[in-house]
Amino acid sequence: MAKTVEQIANDLNLSVTTVRLVLSGKAEQYRISAKTQARINAHVESYGYILNHSARSLKLNKTDTLGLIVPNISNVFFATLAEKLELRCRRSGYQLMITCTYDDVEYENKLVKSLVARNVDGLFIVPATLENQQHHLRLVKKPVVLLDRDFSATTTPLVESHNYAGGEMLADCILNAGQLPLWFLVGDPQLPSIRERIEGYQNALKKHNVVANNWVLTGSGNSHDGGYLLMNQLLKDHGKPHAFIASSLPVLEGAIEALRQQFGFIPADINIATFDEHPMLGFLANNVWSMQQDEDRWAENAFELMQQALDDRPGCETIKVPMKPIIRKRHG
Amino acid sequence: MAKTVEQIANDLNLSVTTVRLVLSGKAEQYRISAKTQARINAHVESYGYILNHSARSLKLNKTDTLGLIVPNISNVFFATLAEKLELRCRRSGYQLMITCTYDDVEYENKLVKSLVARNVDGLFIVPATLENQQHHLRLVKKPVVLLDRDFSATTTPLVESHNYAGGEMLADCILNAGQLPLWFLVGDPQLPSIRERIEGYQNALKKHNVVANNWVLTGSGNSHDGGYLLMNQLLKDHGKPHAFIASSLPVLEGAIEALRQQFGFIPADINIATFDEHPMLGFLANNVWSMQQDEDRWAENAFELMQQALDDRPGCETIKVPMKPIIRKRHG
DNA sequence: GTGAAAGCGCTAACAG
């Protein structure tokens, strides 16, 4: 496996320029003789050639690589988003570097630094906090597109779901089914996306002329354990709920586990709503409403914003992607 | 933001060596004067410094980056594996580059090339086929660790689950519950891992003195749709099953959907077993046995093998990681 | 049609 252009040139007694021109498909343009082309092609055929990106990017100061920083990738939403975004980037010749912070703010800062050091051409980031976000924007001189969390205080391009409308729509669906109170189990009330969902929910209540009395239960952490604790608290204080909304799938998982543990089974008459969609929601016997986020459109929009920034056509849009309700009706 | 070491050196009227030594923490070792150190640190404090990895890797011919190629990352197992592996790599100072093939063999080859061009120090690969695997091993001169699929015909290090034992154990569990026939819905019978699971299952039947009569149903594709078609075929040919095993979660999802569609609900008396674990399996009212793969140990072992190869202590082990059964008993 | 050479930012070896 011949390595460098120079080696090929030496082997063939040609100059690097000549070899480069045919390797980069500009043979015709510079009218390299057919014989020379053939010699070079034959050599590559037998020894191979793989361009050295490190050298290229050192020279050109670009890597054709973009970075993605998400909290974690075992979360289906982020996993799907990462996948779609990788596909979209690749379609335009970029390799996407997917990394996770594991909800560690320190780690997140380090990741940004690591990716910048690796000379990525741009960065997609789901920031954990406003402070993190500002840290990144200060540090990174390359294009940045923020995802999922609008802490505002910035003119950086951003893509998120239309959380307010989503919250309202989801609450609306389940309110139409008529059971009250409608609890809202919230994993992480600090996040702007979650706050918007809560506001949407509250507006739906208002439109239905329902007076809520502290039906929003907030806990610590957008996780299985968070949901478990929230549901146990709910059971203890108010008994079996008739209807509830979970702020995310992990929270729902925990909540369901608490129910199972309390009753020995999952009471099928509880109306359940959740943000994010997963085929396994079909495993529940209950009425289930889920609010699906459209990762395809996220990816498309996020890449479009990145492309603009890379092309030096600034733009500082915030794009809100609509969510879509999925309905699973209980039997009978 | 001062950029290069050389710039800092110029600004401060020092030489690059001096600056480098303090930047790389070797100030004490080379007894750089406290004053010089202070000047340099102050400069970095105010203007910042981020090492240029492209230049470093061009010089050292290493990138401190490892590549991971999996079929897709929206599959929980691979997502979790990727996450654990990223953590493990990072713990030893490597950045992991996670990429997906989307089950496209051409794409897989391109990815290998792309990562090699980007000069990764080593590659973790879940190969789609034997041909792919051999293609990669021929092309890649860097260390490779194979994952999940033992097409054999190689002496390359490999990590997989102990699929035979897992298949046997899972079948054993559900056979103890006593309902026959015990169907096996298989998404992708070509894969060596799946074949081993089938063999384990068959051995369990033998040990239970059960004579099976074509209870293994194979379809096309390890996917939701694959499972859906398999279950519909089963329903058509043999009516409602009493017990079945799904070869993976996507297959199970499809199978459950078919059941729901047929009966309007999921008959809770069907005994269900599946490979791979997910908290949402707890949403089912049925008896559910799942076989959990231990991603932590996968990550640990895979990195260990990689480390060995990077250190030039070859080794050509195949490591089989045990699986663990999770049992969810139906109420009452 | 082909060649020669500079330089991207870093590291390592050697020189004082």
Next chain:
DNA sequence: CTGTTAGCGCTTTCAC
């Protein structure tokens, strides 16, 4: 304790 220099493989510019 600090400075100088060559060179990693590529691209670009200019020269013949």
